Amino acid sequence: xxxxxxxxxxxxxxxxxxxxxxxxxxxxxxxxxxxxxxxxxxxxxxxxxxxxxxxxxxxxxxxxxxxxxxxxxxxxxxxxxxxxxxxxxxxxxxxxxxxxxxxxxxxxxxxxxxxxxxxxxxxxxxxxxxxxxxxxxxxxxxxxxxxxxxxxxxxxxxxxxxxxxxxxxxxxxxxxxxxxxxxxxxxxxxxxxxxxxxxxxxxxxxxxxxxxxxxxxxxxxxxxxxxxxxxxxxxxxxxxxxxxxxxxxxxxxxxxxxxxxxxxxxxxxxxxxxxxxxxxxxxxxxxxxxxxxxxxxxxxxxxxxxxxxxxxxxxxxxxxxxxxxxxxxxxxxxxxxxxxxxxxxxxxxxxxxxxxxxxxxxxxxxxxxxxxxxxxxxxxxxxxxxxxxxxxxxxxxxxxxxxxxxxxxxxxxxxxxxxxxxxxxxxxxxxxxxxxxxxxxxxxxxxxxxxxxxxxxxxxxxxxxxxxxxxxxxxxxxxxxxxxxxxxxxxxxxxxxxxxxxxxxxxxxxxxxxxxxxxxxxxxxxxxxxxxxxxxxxxxxxxxxxxxxxxxxxxxxxxxxxxxxxxxxxxxxxxxxxxxxxxxxxxxxxxxxxxxxxxxxxxxxxxxxxxxxxxxxxxxxxxxxxxxxxxxxxxxxxxxxxxxxxxxxxxxxxxxxxx
Amino acid sequence: xxxxxxxxxxxxxxxxxxxxxxxxxxxxxxxxxxxxxxxxxxxxxxxxxxxxxxxxxxxxxxxxxxxxxxxxxxxxxxxxxxxxxxxxxxxxxxxxxxxxxxxxxxxxxxxxxxxxxxxxxxxxxxxxxxxxxxxxxxxxxxxxxxxxxxxxxxxxxxxxxxxxxxxxxxxxxxxxxxxxxxxxxxxxxxxxxxxxxxxxxxxxx
Ligand code: HEM
Ligand SMILES: [Cu+2]
Numbered sequence: 115x116x117x118x119x120x121x122x123x124x125x126x127x128x129x130x131x132x133x134x135x136x137x138x139x140x141x142x143x144x145x146x147x148x149x150x151x152x153x154x155x156x157x158x159x160x161x162x163x164x165x166x167x168x169x170x171x172x173x174x175x176x177x178x179x180x181x182x183x184x185x186x187x188x189x190x191x192x193x194x195x196x197x198x199x200x201x202x203x204x205x206x207x208x209x210x211x212x213x214x215x216x217x218x219x220x221x222x223x224x225x226x227x228x229x230x231x232x233x234x235x236x237x238x239x240x241x242x243x244x245x246x247x248x249x250x251x252x253x254x255x256x257x258x259x260x261x262x263x264x265x266x267x268x269x270x271x272x273x274x275x276x277x278x279x280x281x282x283x284x285x286x287x288x289x290x291x292x293x294x295x296x297x298x299x300x301x302x303x304x305x306x307x308x309x310x311x312x313x314x315x316x317x318x319x320x321x322x323x324x325x326x327x328x329x330x331x332x333x334x335x336x337x338x339x340x341x342x343x344x345x346x347x348x349x350x351x352x353x354x355x356x357x358x359x360x361x362x363x364x365x366x367x368x369x370x371x372x373x374x375x376x377x378x379x380x381x382x383x384x385x386x387x388x389x390x391x392x393x394x395x396x397x398x399x400x401x402x403x404x405x406x407x408x409x410x411x412x413x414x415x416x417x418x419x420x421x422x423x424x425x426x427x428x429x430x431x432x433x434x435x436x437x438x439x440x441x442x443x444x445x446x447x448x449x450x451x452x453x454x455x456x457x458x459x460x461x462x463x464x465x466x467x468x469x470x471x472x473x474x475x476x477x478x479x480x481x482x483x484x485x486x487x488x489x490x491x492x493x494x495x496x497x498x499x500x501x502x503x504x505x506x507x508x509x510x511x512x513x514x515x516x517x518x519x520x521x522x523x524x525x526x527x528x529x530x531x532x533x534x535x536x537x538x539x540x541x542x543x544x545x546x547x548x549x550x551x552x553x554x555x556x557x558x559x560x561x562x563x564x565x566x567x568x569x570x571x572x573x574x575x576x577x578x579x580x581x582x583x584x585x586x587x588x589x590x591x592x593x594x595x596x597x598x599x600x601x602x603x604x605x606x607x608x609x610x611x612x613x614x615x616x617x618x619x620x621x622x623x624x625x626x627x628x629x630x631x632x633x634x635x636x637x638x639x640x641x642x643x644x645x646x647x648x649x650x651x652x653x654x655x656x657x658x659x660x661x662x663x664x665x666x667x668x669x670x671x672x673x674x675x676x677x678x679x680x681x682x683x684x685x686x687x688x689x690x691x692x693x694x695x696x697x698x699x700x701x702x703x704x705x706x707x708x709x710x711x712x713x714x715x716x717x718x719x720x721x722x723x724x725x726x727x728x729x730x731x732x733x734x735x736x737x738x739x740x741x742x743x744x745x746x747x748x749x750x751x752x753x754x755x756x757x758x759x760x761x762x763x764x765x766x767x768x769x770x771x772x773x
Numbered sequence: 774x775x776x777x778x779x780x781x782x783x784x785x786x787x788x789x790x791x792x793x794x795x796x797x798x799x800x801x802x803x804x805x806x807x808x809x810x811x812x813x814x815x816x817x818x819x820x821x822x823x824x825x826x827x828x829x830x831x832x833x834x835x836x837x838x839x840x841x842x843x844x845x846x847x848x849x850x851x852x853x854x855x856x857x858x859x860x861x862x863x864x865x866x867x868x869x870x871x872x873x874x875x876x877x878x879x880x881x882x883x884x885x886x887x888x889x890x891x892x893x894x895x896x897x898x899x900x901x902x903x904x905x906x907x908x909x910x911x912x913x914x915x916x917x918x919x920x921x922x923x924x925x926x927x928x929x930x931x932x933x934x935x936x937x938x939x940x941x942x943x944x945x946x947x948x949x950x951x952x953x954x955x956x957x958x959x960x961x962x963x964x965x966x967x968x969x970x971x972x973x974x975x976x977x978x
Contacts, residue, residue, distance in 0.1 A: 250798040315809060323802045327794075353805060357812040365820070365915065374904050374911035376820070382827045382908030387820055394816070448816075452823035695791050741937060743946040746791075 117720035118298065123276045128211065135274040164699040166252035167660050171259050172237025173554055176547065179231035182222050182266055187620060189219035191613050194578070198610040200596040201603045212595035213280035214299065218269060220283030221303065224399070225310050226266040228535070231543040232406040233258070233317050236345050238554050239546075240321060242651035243342045245330025245669060247661045250323040252697040253739060258313040258320065260707025265310030267711055268718075272302040276719075279303040282593070284396070285366065287377035287388050292370045298718050300370065305714035307363045311356050318352025321345055330650070333669040336430065339649040340423070341546075343430050344409025347437040351398045351405075354444055358394035365391070371717075387452045394447040398440040403535060405436060407542020408475060411500065414493045414545050415479045417647045419486025422673055425478040432471035432478075439468055469508065476501060491645075492564035496545040499572045500537040507533030510583060526586020529579045536575055544571075544623075552644050556657045557637040563626035570619035578612025581605035642761075648676035653684065655761045661694045661749060664758045691751040691758070698745045706735045796949040803953045807960050810923075814964050817916040818971060824912035837902055843973045846889050847965065850924075853882035854962045861955050864948055872951070873938055879958070880931045883924055890921045917968060923961050930954055 125131035149155055162170055192215055196205040207215070241249060249255050272278040279299035281290040290300045325346045329338070338346070365376040366388065375381040377388045416423045423429060479501065488494065510530060521527070552558045585605050590597070630637055642656035653675045654662045665688040671677055678684040713728025715721075860875030894914065897903065904914035934954055937947055 251802060319802050319805045319809070322805055323798050327798050327801060353809050354812065357809045358816055361813055361816045361820075368904075368911065368915060372905060374915070375906075375908040376824075376911050376915075378908070381906075382824060382911075384823060384827070384908060387823055391816060391820075448819065451819045695788065737933075740933070743792075 115721075115723075117716075117722070119275070119719040119721065123719075125274070125277075128208065130207065131211065131273075138270055138273050159701075160699065163704050164256075164701045166248075166256055166697045166700060166703075168237045168241050168249050168252065168255060169554060169658060171255055172234045172239075175230045175234030175237060175259060175262070177234075178263055178266060179227050179234060179543075182226040182230070184620065185270070186219055186222040186227055187616065189215045189222065191617065193219065194606075194610045194613040196595060197597075197606045198603070200594075201600060202598055203596065205596060207595065209595050210277075210280055213282075213593070214278045216593060217279045217282055217285075217299075217303070218272075221279075221306070222266075222269060223535070224283065224403070225307065226262070226269065228403045228539055228543075229310070229314055230262055230266075231547075232348070232403065232539075233262070233314070235406065235410070235543065235546045235550065236317075236321055236348075239550055239651055240342055240345050241324065241328070242553075242654055242658065242662050243339045243649055244325060244328060244333060245650050245663060245667050246324065246328040247663060247666070247694065248328075248697060249320055250327060251320050253700055253703065253745070254316050255320055256700065256703030257706055258317045260703045261313030261316075261710055262310045264707045264711040264714070265306040265313070268302060268306040268309065268714055271715065272299070276302065284392050285363075286392075287366065287369070287385050288379045288383075290366060291378055292373075293378070300366075301718040304363045304367045304370075305718055308360060308367075309710050309714055311359045311363070314352055315356040315360070318349040318356065320349075322349040322353060325349070330666055330669045333674075336427065337669060337672050337674070339672070340412035340426075340429055340433070341406070341409035341649075343433050344405045344412075347433050348402050348405050351402050351437060351440055354441060355395045355398040355402065358391050359396075359399075362388060362391035362395065384452050390447050390451045394444055397443045397447060400534065401436055401440045403539040404542075405433060407500070407539045407545075408433065410542045410546040410549070411479065411497045412475075413647075413649065414497050414549055415482050416673075417549070417645050418489045418491055418494045419483050420489075420646070421482060421486040422648070422676075423478065424481035424485065425474070426672060428474055429478050432475045435471040436468060439471075472508070476505070491548075492559070492561060492568060493545040493549040495565065495568045496541045496548070499568065500541045500545075503533060503537040503572070503575065507537070521586045523591055524586040525582040525590050525592050528592050529582035529586060532575075532579050532582075536579075541571070549645070550651075552637075552639045553642075553651060553656050553658075555634075556639060556642075557630065557634040558639060558644055559626055560630045560633060560637060563622050563629060567619050567622035567626060570615050570622055574612045574615025574617075574619055576612070577615060578609050581609045581612075643675075646679075648673040650675050653678065659754075659757050659761075660696055661754070664688055664691060664694075664754050688758070691755040693751050694749045694754055695746045696749060698747055700739070700745065702735050702739045706732060709735060792945065796945065799949065800953065803956060807956060810960070811964075814916075814919070814967070817912075817919060818967065821912040821916045821972065824908045827908060837897060837900075838973050838976050840977050842889060842893060843969065843977070846886055846893075847969055849882050849886045849889070850962050850965050853879045853886065854959055856882060857955055857958050861951065864943060864951055867943055869938060869943055872943065873935060876931055876935050876938070880928060880935070883928050883931065883958075887921055887924055887928065890917070890924075894918070913972065916972065920961065920964055920968060923957075923964075927954070927958050927961060930957070 125135050149158060162174065165171065192207065193212065196207045196212055199205050205212075237249075237255070241247070269278065276298045279285060279290070279295070279302060281295055281300055281303070285300060285303055288294060290303075325338070325342060365374075368374045369376050369378060369383075375383040377383050377385050379385075412423060412429055479497075490498075507530065510533070548559055548564060582605075585602055588599075588602065590599070590602050639656050642654065643652045644656075645652075650667065650669070653667060667674065667678070675684065709728050709731030711728075713725055713732060716724035716728055856875050856878040860872050860879060863871035863875060894917075897910075902910055904911045931954065934947075934951055937950070941947055
């Protein structure tokens with residue numbers, strides 16, 4: 115009746131695991147109780163969960179990312195603490211638990227922090243940057259969101275019911291096969307990945323079509339803002355890369371569920387096939403995470419230097435070149451399928467090639483700043499922090515290619531990886547979050563705590579990862595849950611201190627958010643353009659009306675909002691308003707996500723009847739949506755006019771509603 | 774609800790224009806989806822090619838595949854492609870019942886294909902050559918099975934489209950969906966030709 119699910123699935127075996135489970139359960143119950151107490155369920159459902167408005171979907175994505183960042187960080191903190199104390203002793207974590215944690219940390223950070231964060235920023239910003247009123251497929255967008263959320267929910271449930279995978283975030287066989295990992299951990303990993311990978315693939319299709327088909331009249335490709343360019347390139351990579359992840363996880367699943375022999379030891383299995391499949395996705399994925407951050411840095415640098423980006427076209431070509439090179443490595447892994455291609459190729463030959471466009475990009479930013487008057491706002495600080503750490507990190511990356519000592523599979527690699535992903539991706543998303551927050555909510559984030567958060571993050575990052583570079587040279591392997599070399603411990607304690615700084619960074623971000631909400635009246639941005647910015651997304655109200663643009667602007671160059679301001683046409687009230695068609699809300703996306711969760715959960719625990727229920731639910735939800743052609747409502751011109759006149763006459767009123 | 778007076782102007786999108794644009798976007802998006810699906814098939818092909826060098830414990834494949842069956846399946850699928858083409862032609866000239874009739878024929882051919890596929894799989898499994906037998910057979914079943922699942926989804930889609938054509942007639946939305954159904958189906962035929970030439974032919978020859 116309940117498949118493999120028994121009372122033993124509850125974490126009574128370990129106090130720490132029990133505590134984790136209790137935190138998750140009480141967190142969920144707490145939020146539910148709060149919403150009930152505030153009487154906000156209906157509001158939440160009809161204004162947010164079922165919304166097909168890309169801004170709201172974007173905000174929900176970013177919220178998911180921030181929540182999961184906390185979870186992923188707690189995992190990191192636990193690992194750092196374990197390694198700081200586990201000299202000649204067991205530390206406080208049993209080995210199996212440590213392995214679960216480093217698997218879940220990496221899985222969460224990559225799939226449920228980085229991806230939702232960048233997708234959320236795409237959602238909030240890109241349609242407005244290209245002068246569109248909506249995405250090409252608003253319903254599919256909601257499906258992507260809820261599939262991603264379902265994947266995240268699966269990882270979170272593994273804390274409470276059963277265990278997570280111990281096979282590392284890339285789940286390499288044969289260890290991840292049923293023979294060596296018979297419990298449900300790897301199945302949790304597989305289904306969380308599958309569900310969210312489908313969501314990401316749909317996101318890629320959605321933004322690709324939107325950017326190709328929905329740009330404002332006159333906006334040619336070479337006039338698009340750099341963040342839009344980054345989104346376009348990222349979407350292409352998503353469409354190419356995620357199928358490989360879907361195939362890799364599915365075949366692993368077939369091995370585990372049906373006893374097939376894709377990656378088993380013996381019986382004609384081939385482990386290297388998995389490695390190739392994984393990196394066909396994994397290699398471009400590094401750029402899927404980094405390119406959006408580069409796009410954000412470009413916008414931030416231009417705005418806060420108060421001038422047009424230096425080398426605008428070369429920045430576009432660099433973005434395109436990075437994309438093209440990732441597709442080349444994609445092809446490379448494809449063509450060398452199964453032959454045990456060097457999966458660290460990136461750290462070797464490919465790195466110098468990619469370095470060229472990266473260096474061009476960084477020089478363009480530096481020249482832009484050099485010629486401009488730089489304002490050191492929080493987004494700008496994150497950008498500068500990135501440039502410094504990334505340049506240093508890049509040089510250590512070059513070291514990897516030349517040094518004779520074998521530092522593969524050491525903590526050097528861990529440090530290098532995080533150098534790519536924390537300054538190279540996460541700082542970018544933070545910059546974007548600070549930069550576009552007033553766009554989404556109508557008030558700025560307060561600066562003081564933002565600065566403190568930045569310094570805590572950057573100091574914490576250096577303290578946490580520089581020791582790992584050194585330990586790598588000293589030969590410390592990654593994934594150690596205990597060790598017997600006293601010389602390592604001081605470095606690991608420093609790294610632990612770094613983690614505490616990062617903890618402060620996270621707390622400061624929370625404080626910043628709280629105080630900014632409290633002081634939102636003082637921080638309001640009535641004109642909607644607090645930074646005197648350049649690109650089109652600032653031409654709408656902040657927060658924007660559902661339809662973004664009452665009148666779709668005509669574009670004839672880059673930095674079109676800036677041009678409009680210079681020409682004095684920015685503040686001109688449109689002479690005429692029109693009816694606007696906007697998509698209706700739909701609860702189907704939520705249902706699809708929920709049913710996917712049910713289906714995946716049932717498959718994990720092999721509760722077949724429940725899986726059937728989930729599958730039927732998915733089918734029914736799809737069916738109810740497929741044949742709806744008129745899922746739109748008309749906003750009458752008079753209403754548009756009313757909204758717009760409120761915006762111009764009393765802008766403070768509009769921005770005073772920051773819920 | 775409409776304020777017709779202030780709603781005429783250059784950037785105003787009429788409902789018809791909006792619908793047309795939406796259909797155009799859907800078609801474009803569907804092409805991209807097909808591309809990513811093609812990548813999935815390409816990866817399964819590549820996996821199959823790598824695995825086929827190593828049949829391990831499984832029986833050698835030329836004793837497993839039967840030429841007449843494979844040939845019949847190919848004919849069925851090609852026939853379904855043709856009938857679907859006829860259906861599209863009928864749609865283009867607005868002939869609702871002809872569209873339906875040809876859709877029905879396509880469904881029957883497709884159903885025949887899937888039935889033969891299932892019986893082939895069943896026969897192999899019973900003969901001790903199931904997918905759990907060896908890496909080679911896993912790859913074979915997964916590649917061909919993924920194709921068969923796609924065809925089955927296509928069959929469900931045909932039934933739904935049939936109901937829709939019956940009840941709603943050939944309005945632009947229905948026509949656009951039929952067009953995408955056609956893309957999907959012909960795509961699957963192309964994949965099958967790949968399977969036929971890379972999986973079956975080398976073993977039979
Ligand atoms: C916020 C501070 C972070 C800290 C303190 C931290 C710490 C760690 C630690 C201790 C490990 C285990 C290393 C080992 O096995 O020896 C690890 C692994 C990993 N982390 Fe983080 N991490 C952080 C943020 C991130 C972020 C933001 C990402 C991705 C976006 C990320 C991705 C990964 C990945 C992919 C691995 C696995 C590496 C491997 O298996 O080689 N981490 N991290
Ligand atoms: Cu690679």
